[in-house]
Amino acid sequence: MSLKKYSEKRNFNSTTEPKGDAVKPKKELVFVVQKHAASHLHYDFRLEMDGVLKSWAIPKGPSMNPADKRLAIMVEDHPYDYKDFEGIIPEGNYGAGKVIVWDNGTYTLADTQEEGDIKSDLEKGKLGIILKGHKLKGEFTLVRLKGKQENAWLLIKKNDGDGSYDDVLLQDKSVVSHVTLEDL
Template structure:
């Protein structure tokens, strides 16, 4: 699906969020971003058909097969969004702080004969049928999960649940609250957003040194 809805809601001049990117074609990626906007939630995203199919999960993923989490399907996001963390400016759509809570590769739970394209076709078929069974290979989330359309709860309502396997546990995985990229919590990222998509990772001290050097160079030339 094209990214019209995503682009309609955002301006490249006003937000550091990515607007493009192409998959490697070697593996299928997933990402879970913790997002402190008007309400704290987790964005669960699966690479499919060149974009990231996305769901907002208010309470975050659970590793307990007895717990079903509400997951609201939202607009497709560009592939490069999987690496985005930092701050979306206030007043912009989704304004708030974002960290990459988990990321990795994924595949259909049931083996699919053929190449990566065949896997994607299988996953898209499952998505349109309203029931996705996938295997995650992340840093925090591992094993089999299901995304099931919650008929009767609204057009975009789904349920995210862990399936029984060796990774299932009643332990609260959301207590592991740091980014797998920057190792920062949401609070730490908000206070020191020095790792922001599209901007060089330059700390304030470095900027001050650069400005001092510039002034000295200017004085020499005048």
Template sequence: MSLNKYNQKRNFNSTAEPEGEIKKSSTELIFVVQKHAASHLHYDFRLEMNGVLKSWAIPKGPSMNPTDKRLAIMVEDHPYSYKDFEGTIPEGNYGAGNVIVWDNGTYSLADIDDVEDVENKLKSDLQEGHFSFILDGKKLKGEFALVKLKIKQKNAWLLIKKKDQYASDDDVLKQDKSILSNMTLESMEKKNG
């Protein structure tokens, strides 16, 4: 796991994004979903794994409906400290635009409790291109899967909600406020405009 690509893409003299450092949670593994109004609106889905946040950009955002299969483009690893990043990435910087923390929480695997065992299993499943996990967030809950597509674009995956008691056809994206600041992207733009 490396943060070289993350660090190379950013000028930390002009962006408030945190510099890349390997760091881990002390107990449970975390996840975060950031709503990001860059050149295109998307949601950044991040899972803590081996000291970094494995990251996927989801153009249509996550869904709680098992019939929705959401394209998820794997991007560079992000540092653990990015989990709390909210604000404006200035023009001229990679990913310029406003970012809010749309959801966060912890995640686990169904039959494994030890964090190290979970990370080893996930690393193996990631290489195989298919893994399932259980999210315990404020908005996203229950079992999900990430499945790698076998197409030319090697970083294309699908994020799929599994059928469980949390599955719903309600549009979870209508809950559009940050769980940290209670701001929407629109109110952040007005504030920073």
């Protein structure tokens, strides 16, 4: 897992995004969901793996409704330090727009607690995870779509008792700064 693509897309002289390096994984794996008003509003779903954040852009945002299947486009890995990034990416930069930490927390694998299986499951195209966040809780599955572009996945909430028909996206404040995108 490399940060080369991440670094190539950014001009660190004009953006406050972290340069970051891969870090040694902590005992608990972290996840973050950043609400990002760039050319189109979307949510960036990031899972810590091997000291970086594997990342997917979710155009409609995550859902707690097990009936919803949300398209998730895998994008470049991000540095671990990006998990705390909030702010405005200036015009003329990749991803220009406002970013808040919409949700964060820790996660484990749903089927096994073996950290080494994360990469294997990811390569196979199916990753079951249990999120322990402020807004997102319970079991989810990331599934790579077959016959589509290599980076197209679905994020699906499992019917596990934590699901809800309520629109979780209405909880629009940052879990870090308690501001909305509009407040930035």
